[in-house]
Amino acid sequence: MxxxxxxxxxxxxxxxxxxxxxxxxxxxxxxxxxxxxxxxxxxxxxxxxxxxxxxxxxxxxxxxxxxxxxxxxxxxxxxxxxxxxxxxxxxxxxxxxxxxxxxxxxxxxxxxxxxxxxxxxxxxxxxxxxxxxxxxxxxxxxxxxxxxxxxxxxxxxxxxxRKGPPALTAPDPEPAPLFTGPAEVLVPGGPFTMGASAEPWALDNERPAHRREVEPFFIDTTPVTNGAYQAFIEDGGYEEQRWWTRDGWAHIRRNSIHAPLFWRRDAGSWLRRRFGVTEVVPRDEPVLHVCWYEADAYARWAGRRLPTETEWEKAARFDPATGGSTRYPWGDSDPAPEHANLGQRHLRPAPAGSYPSGESPLGVRQLIGDVWEWTASDFLPYPGFQAFPYKEYSEVFFGPEYKVLRGGSFAVDQVACRGTFRNWDHPIRRQIFSGFRTARSGAA
Incomplete structure (x- = not known):
């Protein structure tokens, strides 16, 4: 209901x-x-x-x-x-x-x-x-x-x-035709309203709403897929220091990281473990269980970058027809099954390009649900931030130690997911249901 x-x-x-x-x-x-x-x-x-x-x-x-x-x-x-x-x-x-x-x-x-x-x-x-x-x-x-x-x-x-036999089951998302739309979308420059205003259950770090100026930029139409990420691996992405930040390179070397968490190579194929089941990594799903350093390195390898948190929110909420900001990419109505993969009704992301009814007015898809998306931004307060109802929800985490994730995953419920919702974690975290999409600066 x-x-x-x-x-x-x-x-x-x-x-x-x-x-x-x-x-x-x-x-x-x-x-x-x-x-x-x-x-x-x-x-x-x-x-x-x-x-x-x-x-x-x-x-x-x-x-x-x-x-x-x-x-x-x-x-x-x-x-x-x-x-x-x-x-x-x-x-x-x-x-x-x-x-x-x-x-x-x-x-x-x-x-x-x-x-x-x-x-x-x-x-x-x-x-x-x-x-x-x-x-x-x-x-x-x-x-x-x-x-x-x-x-x-x-x-x-x-x-x-958890190790052991599967304990949870859920139907897979509906099969989707191979996405053949544009690889990226232009988000126009100019002002937009960022943050929550009339959303009564928005949390303190989403407030207050404020105006932001954004230069024009391009953003991926869909999250980066397993297939695209495999190309990064096969091109030696984990062996080339030039793609990594100093801390990222030290982290993957120290921990012998060569692929997303839960992946392994077997007889020429990439396999993954998902809730107790071992399966071939599906090439058309958004990549999952990568840390910020991996997302950032992939973006550099691809000649792109991670979007800032401000850019991500403008891509998700800005309606060029009105100049206003909506609650969700598709408008102000609460999420329905045709809009996004939420609520643990599936235990995996849907194929990239799914949920056309949930795309933004600019044509960006899957901004809500499927995978949390790493952004380039540190977790910081908005201008005029006030802690409520307790400092430990947000304030104690502000700083460069945490990177912002946006959009929600298949594991999050709609009550804890909206266009203004902010998640954050250490850049080394991979057990979370995290993926990403890339961006680049410039206009058409």
């Missing part, structure tokens, strides 16, 4: 807000339940990679954050389990240390999360969506739904890292 987009309504009434909040929370919980019931208890409590938490930690953390914000902060309720707050504080305990903590066992974690959700549902039935910035337009409920869906994507990454 898809509720009307909140920012497309003049003054959404309480019932509309209530319905949207309940729908998004329920959708998130259904996904969490699937991700934590498809494996046995040993897989829930194990740490499948030092980069990730045990799945059981994510489960209880989701419940704890929901209690902190919706029961304590919004409803003023007394703490249910104050003794566990520290265990599930993401800043207090790095991921590598979490298996050593006295975590709630799976059954107890499920019971706790369910009890929290039951009380939240009661709160939602009589919630006042006015009066404070936290409750205005049901922001806190939307924030928590986004938080849970972000952890659902994190848990899916853990499933990808």
């Amino acid at each position: 898809t509720e009307p987009a909140l920012d497309s309504l003049d003054s959404p009434d309480a019932e509309t807000l209530r319905s949207r909040a309940l729908t998004t929370l329920t959708t998130a919980r259904e996904r969490t339940t699937l991700l934590t019931t498809c494996v046995d208890e040993p897989d829930l409590t194990a740490q499948h990679s030092p980069l990730m938490s045990p799945l059981v930690w994510d489960l209880a953390h989701i419940g704890n954050q929901e209690e902190l914000w919706l029961l304590r902060a919004v409803a003023g309720r007394d703490p249910m389990r104050p003794e566990i707050d520290g265990l599930y504080d993401a800043f207090e305990h790095p991921r590598a240390e979490r298996p050593k903590l006295p975590l709630l066992p799976p059954a107890e974690a499920r019971t706790y999360a369910a009890e929290v959700r039951g009380r939240v549902t009661d709160v939602l039935e009589s919630a006042d969506f006015h009066g404070t910035r936290l409750t205005e337009a049901a922001f806190a409920f939307g924030m928590i739904a986004q938080h849970e869906q972000q952890h659902d994507e994190t848990m899916l990454i853990t499933h990808q890292l």
Whole structure:
């Protein structure tokens, strides 16, 4: 069920807000339940990679954050389990240390999360969506739904890292004809409005909306494909220092990286492991599981560059017919299945050139869904940024240590993905569902 987009309504009434909040929370919980019931208890409590938490930690953390914000902060309720707050504080305990903590066992974690959700549902039935910035337009409920869906994507990454037989299944995207459109699209120079304004559930790093000037540039019509990336590998891309930044070259040499994560060469073919299944790498899918350094090196090899975050957003949101900025490439309406590959309904990217209904007015495709796209930009605040409702969501990450990713992957839900949504990570990260597209400066 898809509720009307909140920012497309003049003054959404309480019932509309209530319905949207309940729908998004329920959708998130259904996904969490699937991700934590498809494996046995040993897989829930194990740490499948030092980069990730045990799945059981994510489960209880989701419940704890929901209690902190919706029961304590919004409803003023007394703490249910104050003794566990520290265990599930993401800043207090790095991921590598979490298996050593006295975590709630799976059954107890499920019971706790369910009890929290039951009380939240009661709160939602009589919630006042006015009066404070936290409750205005049901922001806190939307924030928590986004938080849970972000952890659902994190848990899916853990499933990808997990060894053993497949635990998850999903239908593949619909086959798409080989894309024969233009390889790149011209994005005109000039001003555009970047960032969120009327989007009620936008997070602090998306705000405030502001005007940006952009020089004309070309951007790839689709994300870079596995086939294109294989050409980079076969041309010795990983052996040529000239394509890499100094830090990137040191990183791939130190870690003996010669291909995207989960790829291996066998009998002349490239194979990959995807959620427990080994398969031939499909040439027409967007390349996946590459770090920023790999994306940047490929772009240099191709005689191009990564788009800046500003360029990416203009390509995704600018409508030359009106001069305005839309919520999504296709307009202001919420994503539908014909627009983008979202919500873990498929467990892989769709072929490059899919979803013509989701292309931007300029003709750029797959800007939302399929793969997170690395940009050239560091994660920095917008002019006039204000942390809300807590500094640890964005502010503590600002700086050159993190690069911005845009667009969302097949693993992210629509509530946590829009034209203004900003993701970020270290440039060495490859376990995430990351790909990229390239750009070049200049006009026609």
